[in-house]
Amino acid sequence: MSPRAADRATYLVALLIAALFLVPLSWLLSLSVRTPQEVYLGAARYLPEDPTLENFRLVLTDRSFGLHLWNSLKICALGGAGAVAAAIPAAYAFSRFSFRGRTGLMVAVLLVQMVSPLVVLIPLYRYMDALGMLDTHLGVIGVYVALGVPLSVWVLKSSFDRVPRSLEEAAEIDGCGRAETLVRITLPLAGPGVAAAFILNTMMGWSQFLVPFILLTDTGKVPISVAIFNFAGSTSASTTQLLAAACLVAILPALALFVAVQRLIVRAVSGGAVRG
Amino acid sequence: MDKTTAEELRRAGAAEGARLNLEGIAKRFDGGSVAVSALDLEALPGEFVVLVGPSGCGKSTTLRMVAGLEAPTEGRIRIDGRDVTALGAADRDVAMVFQDYALYPHMSVARNMGFGLRRRGASREETRRAVAEAARILELDDLLDRRPGELSGGQRQRVAMGRAIVRRPRLFLFDEPLSNLDARLRISMRTEVKRLHARFPTTTLYVTHDQTEAMTMADRVVVMNAGRVEQVGTPMEVYDRPASLFVAGFVGSPPMNLFPARLEAGALHAEGRRILPDVPAGLPDGPVMAGLRPEALRLADPGAQGAMPARLDLLEPLGAETLALWTAEGLGEVWVRHDARARLAPGLRAALTAHAADLHLFDPGTGTALRSGAFENRSAPLGSPS
Ligand SMILES: Nc1ncnc2c1ncn2[C@@H]1O[C@H](COP(=O)(O)OP(=O)(O)O)[C@@H](O)[C@H]1O
Ligand SMILES: [Mg+2]
Numbered sequence A: 001m002s003p004r005a006a007d008r009a010t011y012l013v014a015l016l017i018a019a020l021f022l023v024p025l026s027w028l029l030s031l032s033v034r035t036p037q038e039v040y041l042g043a044a045r046y047l048p049e050d051p052t053l054e055n056f057r058l059v060l061t062d063r064s065f066g067l068h069l070w071n072s073l074k075i076c077a078l079g080g081a082g083a084v085a086a087a088i089p090a091a092y093a094f095s096r097f098s099f100r101g102r103t104g105l106m107v108a109v110l111l112v113q114m115v116s117p118l119v120v121l122i123p124l125y126r127y128m129d130a131l132g133m134l135d136t137h138l139g140v141i142g143v144y145v146a147l148g149v150p151l152s153v154w155v156l157k158s159s160f161d162r163v164p165r166s167l168e169e170a171a172e173i174d175g176c177g178r179a180e181t182l183v184r185i186t187l188p189l190a191g192p193g194v195a196a197a198f199i200l201n202t203m204m205g206w207s208q209f210l211v212p213f214i215l216l217t218d219t220g221k222v223p224i225s226v227a228i229f230n231f232a233g234s235t236s237a238s239t240t241q242l243l244a245a246a247c248l249v250a251i252l253p254a255l256a257l258f259v260a261v262q263r264l265i266v267r268a269v270s271g272g273a274v275r276g
Numbered sequence B: 001m002d003k004t005t006a007e008e009l010r011r012a013g014a015a016e017g018a019r020l021n022l023e024g025i026a027k028r029f030d031g032g033s034v035a036v037s038a039l040d041l042e043a044l045p046g047e048f049v050v051l052v053g054p055s056g057c058g059k060s061t062t063l064r065m066v067a068g069l070e071a072p073t074e075g076r077i078r079i080d081g082r083d084v085t086a087l088g089a090a091d092r093d094v095a096m097v098f099q100d101y102a103l104y105p106h107m108s109v110a111r112n113m114g115f116g117l118r119r120r121g122a123s124r125e126e127t128r129r130a131v132a133e134a135a136r137i138l139e140l141d142d143l144l145d146r147r148p149g150e151l152s153g154g155q156r157q158r159v160a161m162g163r164a165i166v167r168r169p170r171l172f173l174f175d176e177p178l179s180n181l182d183a184r185l186r187i188s189m190r191t192e193v194k195r196l197h198a199r200f201p202t203t204t205l206y207v208t209h210d211q212t213e214a215m216t217m218a219d220r221v222v223v224m225n226a227g228r229v230e231q232v233g234t235p236m237e238v239y240d241r242p243a244s245l246f247v248a249g250f251v252g253s254p255p256m257n258l259f260p261a262r263l264e265a266g267a268l269h270a271e272g273r274r275i276l277p278d279v280p281a282g283l284p285d286g287p288v289m290a291g292l293r294p295e296a297l298r299l300a301d302p303g304a305q306g307a308m309p310a311r312l313d314l315l316e317p318l319g320a321e322t323l324a325l326w327t328a329e330g331l332g333e334v335w336v337r338h339d340a341r342a343r344l345a346p347g348l349r350a351a352l353t354a355h356a357a358d359l360h361l362f363d364p365g366t367g368t369a370l371r372s373g374a375f376e377n378r379s380a381p382l383g384s385p386s
Helices: A003-032 A054-061 A063-096 A102-114 A117-131 A137-161 A165-173 A178-189 A191-206 A210-215 A224-234 A237-270 B003-012 B059-067 B109-119 B124-137 B153-166 B183-199 B211-217 B235-240 B245-250
Strands: B020-028 B034-043 B048-052 B074-079 B094-097 B171-175 B203-208 B220-225 B228-233 B257-264 B267-270 B273-276 B286-292 B297-300 B308-317 B321-328 B332-339 B349-354 B360-362 B369-371
Touching (some): A003 A237, A063 A102, A063 A178, A063 A191, A165 A178, A224 A237, B020 B059, B034 B228, B059 B094, B109 B124, B109 B153, B203 B211, B228 B245, B245 B360, B257 B332
Parallel strands (some): B048 B203
Antiparallel strands (some): B220 B228, B257 B267, B286 B360, B297 B349, B308 B349, B360 B369
16 A cells, blocks of 8 residues: 555544544534424434524523532542552653563553443442442542543653653752652652643543442532433433533533643653653 | 872872772673673772673673663672662662664753753752853753753753762763764763863763773773673774774774784794794794784885785875785784885785784684783883882
8 A cells, every 4th residue: 555545544533433433423513402392303404494502691691500520520620639649659660660560550551441430330349338438529530540540650750751761860969868859750750640640630530420429419419420310310301402512511621621731641641751 | 090099199189089999890691691790890089990891791781780770690899888789779879871873862961961950859949050151061041941852962961960070979970972973073081071071070980882091091991702801901002902802803993803823932923934933922822813013014124034925905095104004924813003105005025024023923722822922021111210
């Protein structure tokens, strides 16, 4: 295959993958600007005749919507920060120390990432119950931390790998202990990786549904994803257009964040070495 | 500086800097590779000691053990008599200039230079003053607010040295600090490092693979090969009396011409020719490795006794002198140092000769020197007592 043909094939595949995500998203957009009457026309009229922003106005002025957004932000940001903090020592050890079974452990960490939270949700529920942490944000944050650690370890390890050891040795000769070197030299230089790990975790938390759905019952505490579900389940079908608008508003922060920082993430995951 | 001067300095207490002793240190890496074995070395206070040897011979490993970045598998390291083998780098009060400079990319030049002082508890004001002083000496005043990424290679190199001198450590370590610079800059930095050492006579251990750098900078040269010390001596001792074939072939540019030969009844024979009569060695007859420096060979009358017919293969005019590669009967290919005005051209057929007094002889099996040329006698300075 010629390079140009290969390029075209790559674009084609990318387009297909994008379509897979964009079709439902555009459907959501279509629904969110309809009047209740037009909702019943379904796919027959993809472009509504009389588009309206009324649904967005209703959603955004709803007090409880703001509360749920705030819940999401709090749980996700703290969960992301916690995961990064917990992953730093492990990632540093994987990057800097050579010990027996290092590669095996790295793979094991990745395997944990593959386990769906669904599988552990029932035992998790019991743990949280035993700990008295059901229906608390702290409990959910704890689970987010645990779920975020594997990916964080990998992202952080690869960005620690890119900080030359001689910089740490120079710091050691300048009188720093290991912890001080980590805080003053390695972490600042691995900054893009730390930020990327934090943002990836926060976005994963944002899209999390099952964990808060199971662990939180107080409707005032649930994040936006669960709140929308509750809303959909508890009211008549005539709210479909409101639901669509709410969904769009809910994914907007994550989307905006991703667009803003995608360069950073790409750089952190694939970038070259730090140079001194 | 020769041994006596350093000794005098030490007695006078004039030298800043520590005495460094390596006692039988060895380093075996986890994979089982032996980087350094049973190395003994003493650096006197204020002395500039250069570790030189081919790539992979264990120079960096030795330096890193002294710095405390690598733990020796065996042996002791003493600084001013105190056993520091078990101490980490942070507790040894040494400064090091790395080959890649290892400047902190996220800090300004000023913060790079002051970092060590601050970490060791100096006040902001003290640090500022020390950094300003070092920056003045190294002409870095205008660069203090820049980041390392905004500097040229030579400037980074100077910042790395600045970072080392700011702390006024008792021991300076350099790991091939000039190897990333272009040739011209390397030569000027060589001078600058020496000038700096004259100003702050701190004990210095300097690693390089470049024998010219070693010869020009060192008070004492330590020639290393395959994890072992081949010879320790002043540059001239190492040049005039190489202790082994390895040193003879490593030191000097071009290095010593070496060729297999035989001693027979006090004369040197090679390829069936009698090359040199009257070798005053008192050695038994048998095979030897013979060595002649490029300046020990001269053009000769083809009819003269012991003259070896030779053909000139190529010329390297250097301006002040000309190097020529000859193929000579008995010697094989040899480099000869000629006067720049000698009338030479490739293809020229002539004869070469040497003095028996300039001959180096080595044991062909072990490589150890059996006899060294007598340069030091002939080149004794005028008026010195003999
Ligand atoms: N961390 C290490 N692990 C294993 N072997 C090493 C390590 N560092 C150096 N070596 C080996 O030790 C030998 C000496 O290395 P080094 O001291 O860096 O040589 P030099 O500085 O003289 O070029 C080399 O053969 C090198 O491959
Ligand atoms: Mg080296």
